[in-house]
Amino acid sequence: MKGKKWILTALIIATPLAVQASCETVKADINQKIINNGVPANGFTLEIVPNDQAEQAGGQVVGHCENDSQKIVYKRGAEGDAPVPANTGTSQDAPSS
Secondary structure (H helix, E strand, O other), X not given: OHHHHHHHHHHHXXXXXXXXXXXXXXXXXXXXXXXXXXXXXXXXXXXXEEXXXXXXXXXXXXXXXXXXXXXXEEEEOOOOOOOOOOOOOOHHHOOOO
């Protein structure tokens, strides 16, 4: 009987880990598909967010996991990229002397 209790306890502890792993697996699969479609790996980010936060994440939902309780959100550009101001020029824009 003690063996059954330990097995049940181990399953209860391992279940959240397996659920998280499945979200990471889904995210990795989506990541690879996007890269295979020609998008550079540093050109986007994927984020796992709870369903109720998917709209606030500011990207496009491209997948779901954990029995549809989590969403995977795609955002263009690398994390931490700041938008480039419209008036930013290059040395070619400078008048020549």
